[in-house]
Amino acid sequence: MNRVAQKTVLITGAANGLGRETAKLLAAEGATVWMTDIDDAAGKEVAAKINGEGGRATYLHHDVAVPEAWESVFGSIREHHSKLDILVNNAGGGTYNDIETVTFAEWRRIMSINLDATFLGTQMAIKWMKETSGGSIVNVSSVVAFIGSPNLAAYCAAKADIHLLSKSAAVYSGQKGL
Numbered sequence: 001m002n003r004v005a006q007k008t009v010l011i012t013g014a015a016n017g018l019g020r021e022t023a024k025l026l027a028a029e030g031a032t033v034w035m036t037d038i039d040d041a042a043g044k045e046v047a048a049k050i051n052g053e054g055g056r057a058t059y060l061h062h063d064v065a066v067p068e069a070w071e072s073v074f075g076s077i078r079e080h081h082s083k084l085d086i087l088v089n090n091a092g093g094g095t096y097n098d099i100e101t102v103t104f105a106e107w108r109r110i111m112s113i114n115l116d117a118t119f120l121g122t123q124m125a126i127k128w129m130k131e132t133s134g135g136s137i138v139n140v141s142s143v144v145a146f147i148g149s150p151n152l153a154a155y156c157a158a159k160a161d162i163h164l165l166s167k168s169a170a171v172y173s174g175q176k177g178l
């Protein structure tokens with residue numbers, strides 16, 4: 001208990017599902033929560049509910065596949081906080097497709113919202129956390145990163161890549177004393 005009290009947290013894909021529940025839980029535990037998503041109606045509703053129950057939450061529109069959008073979100077948080085304690089790279093998802101039928105456009109879309117987004121968030125968070133002596137980054141993967149589902153070709157690949165990206169970033173951060 002109280003492990004996240006007074007901590008500043010950014011959660012992507014926080015308007016629905018696991019991201020929404022993560023935001024609610026961390027806010028209930030005392031964190032100041034920055035929630036981002038592309039589903040603005042749902043995101044604003046969740047933030048209002050958290051604030052109505054005595055928590056601290058702010059919702060921002062944020063397409064995680066767009067590098068400039070990350071710059072904007074980090075800029076907004078920096079206006080209010082000197083430190084980002086926790087980033088949860090949660091936004092993501094996939095559609096059913098197999099290796100024969102998945103189009104290149106769909107492959108790229110799934111790679112961008114899962115893998116590119118996790119890269120962008122992890123890189124930006126490490127740069128800020130380096131200035132402020134550390135923090136935590138949680139990258140959300142999936143069991144299909146390990147089992148190679150036949151109907152989730154692009155999603156399996158994107159989630160599996162998140163593992164090695166995270167390991168590489170973790171070892172790098174350890175070497176830097178973060």
Ligand SMILES: NC(=O)c1ccc[n+]([C@@H]2O[C@H](COP(=O)([O-])OP(=O)(O)OC[C@H]3O[C@@H](n4cnc5c(N)ncnc54)[C@H](O)[C@@H]3O)[C@@H](O)[C@H]2O)c1
Nearest residue numbers: 013015016017018037038039063064090091092093141142
């Ligand atoms: N639910 C599961 O069973 C499960 C299992 C394994 C992994 N995951 C992973 O957990 C995470 C959350 O999954 P969920 O089930 O809560 O999904 P969800 O669909 O309920 O929520 C995902 C959220 O991400 C948002 N999102 C989608 N594209 C976005 C983008 N480009 N920019 C910003 N936000 C975007 C959506 O609007 C939505 O609010 C995802 O990374 C998913 O791959 C989920």
